[in-house]
């Protein structure tokens with residue numbers, strides 16, 4: 001059995017449902033320590049983070065990943081135990097196989113091989129792991145990035161191992177992600193009898209035109225390869241259940257996915273201008289999930305395109321689609337960020353899996369990228 005398959009199976013067997021790490025990082029830290037890395041374990045609350053570095057002066061290339069997984073759901077729904085890795089017909093099954101214990105194992109093996117082959121390489125190679133990617137993402141990379149900012153830690157390039165591929169390993173290179181901003185809006189009216197509307201103020205009637213305006217707005221036409229910014233209302237609640245009572249309050253949840261033509265702060269202002277323009281009596285709680293990031297054409301993107309073309313047989317599609325990832329916390333430190341990982345068709349589902357052939361190609365692919373960035 002190959003090293004990467006072995007290590008991925010070991011990681012899957014360590015049940016690490018977010019935000020718990022299941023001792024994955026302790027084991028990986030031991031391996032990297034043996035490979036001459038300097039390892040720092042950062043614990044915040046229930047969350048484990050590992051920062052492992054090799055090398056001295058010069059630019060820093062970071063490999064970024066997570067050891068936590070989403071809950072498997074009912075055991076009966078799975079063909080085999082989600083935490084007992086099993087290979088069937090050249091495919092490895094288990095929770096985290098694709099998202100993203102396979103990439104984490106491939107990172108570690110690529111790093112071990114790279115430093116064994118080039119012990120005095122220029123620059124620094126590093127691995128950053130968290131156990132808080134799938135959950136709140138508060139005590140994970142977000143907190144580590146604050147520590148880095150205080151220390152003045154220099155990060156130049158970052159490769160996230162999130163499963164980015166669509167149908168074939170390396171068919172997609174992620175070069176950016178949209179930002180995300182959530183709101184909990186409360187519109188206040190005056191409760192009353194529906195037969196006496198003049199003695200009440202209906203928050204549903206008052207909110208509807210404002211919500212229509214927000215939902216219908218064309219925020220922009222897109223940005224480079226980013227789709228247009230979009231606002232989606234996800235929940236509306238008002239009313240007592242009785243059909244003769246005008247409710248006193250309306251609550252709405254909405255979320256914006258936005259491209260780099262906006263910041264969260266500017267979107268908040270724009271939305272509130274609409275609410276105020278309609279004369280609503282309201283309060284709103286904003287949650288800034290992450291600013292967008294974008295890695296324009298440059299050395300990292302060019303190297304990734306070349307390596308993927310070479311290892312996967314065709315140039316990848318370069319995309320900024322999908323949800324968010326922890327790269328949103330690393331990009332603001334000044335690092336160029338890209339994401340390359342296995343096929344994502346089964347992630348977060350039952351019978352999550354990764355092809356053994358793809359898994360076995362990953363360490364070479366990551367190692368080639370590290371060499372391209374630090375040695376040339």
Ligand SMILES: [Zn+2]
Pocket residue numbers: 066099100133162163
């Ligand atoms: Zn993931």
